[in-house]
Every structure is written in structure tokens, then in C-alpha cells.
Amino acid sequence: MEYIIFAIIAYLLGSIPSALIVGKVGYNKDIRLHGSGNLGATNTFRVLGIKAGIIVTLADILKGTVATLIPLFMDADVYRLVIGLFAVLGHTYPIFAKFKGGKAVATSGGIILGINPLLFLIMILTFIISLYLSKYVSLSSIITGVVSIIASIFFHNIGLFIVITVLTIFVIYRHWDNLKRIKNKTEPKITWM
Numbered sequence: 001m002e003y004i005i006f007a008i009i010a011y012l013l014g015s016i017p018s019a020l021i022v023g024k025v026g027y028n029k030d031i032r033l034h035g036s037g038n039l040g041a042t043n044t045f046r047v048l049g050i051k052a053g054i055i056v057t058l059a060d061i062l063k064g065t066v067a068t069l070i071p072l073f074m075d076a077d078v079y080r081l082v083i084g085l086f087a088v089l090g091h092t093y094p095i096f097a098k099f100k101g102g103k104a105v106a107t108s109g110g111i112i113l114g115i116n117p118l119l120f121l122i123m124i125l126t127f128i129i130s131l132y133l134s135k136y137v138s139l140s141s142i143i144t145g146v147v148s149i150i151a152s153i154f155f156h157n158i159g160l161f162i163v164i165t166v167l168t169i170f171v172i173y174r175h176w177d178n179l180k181r182i183k184n185k186t187e188p189k190i191t192w193m
């Protein structure tokens, strides 16, 4: 029974639409009506600037990390990972924002931070290098997912490997339109790096 309660709490936590809240409260702007329309950190940077972008990035990461801490007394990582997945589900399909949320990247990273900070560091480095080379946030998010699958093998944690694989497939699915835009050369590149 407690698993169900933890999963619901994690889903509700993930559903907190930080990008929407920061936009509306701090800037009187609904970012769903601007930029890519995505309720995520990238679109927040794009529409509201660096300060708001950093706040939303940290908040979205934190949702995943806190979710993995909910079932702390259950020692196996696998329970914490699965509860974390519900936070990603909430972030992507938030009950508090008409089920239209982000693309699962930051909150997925937050899960990994809660379970394996070293792997999270590898992901951050991979993301920065990919972004430097490609200038595409979306592509860098996908590359980070794929590299993290490979990196997770070295930690000998089958639960971690499976959850990262599931998350990466989900991230690719959520970025399908971005991939199409990259193919058509209409995906915006970052200009500041």
C-alpha cells in the first residue's frame, strides 16, 4: 500500500509546473504561449532569461531527487528509482497544468542525482560537451541519455540500467519533434556557447 502512496506523492511533486509558476509569478508570462511552448527549463531560459532558467532547472532536478528520497527506509535502489519515475511522469503530464508539461530531462537527471551522484556528474559533463559541439539542447539531452545508459553498465546496478534505458527512450519520444526540426534544420541552436 505504501508504494501506491509514495507513487502518488511523487507524481504530485513532479506535477508542480515550476516553469509555469516562475513565468506567471515572476514575469507575468505564460511560457506555454512563447518559444517552443514547452514547460521546461530550456524554454524558460529562452523566454524568460538566465535567472528564471536556472531556478526552473534546479527546481525540476530537485523534483526528481526528492522523489527518490521518499521511500528512503526501503534500502533497495530499485524502489527509489521506480518512485522517481512517477515524478518524471508528473513533470511530463502534470495534473496541475492540463497534463502538458516538460520533456523529462531535468527531472530524470534529478532521479540519477538522488541515486548515483557520480553518474549525474558524468551526465552533466556529457551534456556540456554535447551542447558545446552541437549547440542543440534537445540533441544534447538525447546524447546524454544514451551515454548515461552506457555509463550505468559500469556501476553494476541492473535496476539503474533498466530505469535509465526506459527514461532515455522516453526522452527520445518526447523530443521527436525536435529531432524532425534538426533534420529540417529548423531547430533553434544556442548562440551563447
Ligand code: G3P
Residues within 6 Å of the ligand: 036, 037, 038, 040, 041, 042, 043, 103, 104, 105, 106, 137, 138, 139, 141, 178
Ligand atoms: O529539455 C527540453 C529540451 O531538450 C528541448 O526543449 O523547448 O527546445 O523543445 P525545447
